[in-house]
Amino acid sequence: AQSVTQLDSQVPVFEEAPVELRCNYSSSVSVYLFWYVQYPNQGLQLLLKYLSGSTLVESINGFEAEFNKSQTSFHLRKPSVHISDTAEYFCAAALRGSNYKLTFGKGTLLTVNP
């Protein structure tokens, strides 16, 4: 079965600092990877996804993630965070053969301080 590990449950940073949220998955066979963001008191929103092709994927608000097959990782990065980036971030994977059901990590709470 697919598993997704988010290595940090909480990441506090100062505004304008760079940030990396780490995610590892258990299988590299035909896996599709996602990052979702959940702002306080809201549902989850898709931030970015890797299906195939270029291993570096970007979102419209400055986040990027890189698919690394050899390290089975899909870390999320942003070079300069804003207070408004404070949210919980979930990494998720869908494995061919599992009928593409998403398996989620436990989440990383990013807190951006002034």
Add this chain to the structure above:
Amino acid sequence: DVKVTQSSRYLVKRTGEKVFLECVQDMDHENMFWYRQDPGLGLRLIYFSYDVKMKEKGDIPEGYSVSREKKERFSLILESASTNQTSMYLCASREGTGGAGNYGYTFGSGTRLTVV
């Protein structure tokens, strides 16, 4: 944009009650899902459905059942609510049908259920 609507934002129920959580999507998606979200545990799949009247167990189906009589509506049922079912419940709808597709899940805003 796809919209997934969960009928209640907050719900308080008593132990032993039968509870219905409703979810409606407006984009004719075949795939719908129920997750529960708990601090430190992330999202865990309860049940999912790939078509009308179809249902499959997820990772934690015990104590729950589901109903999908119409394509747009997927209901989660707590047969006899217990305090350990106090949680945030999230419904999702998915584009694509098993094979190719962008697999993007659209989530509702969630129902925070408290069982007392």
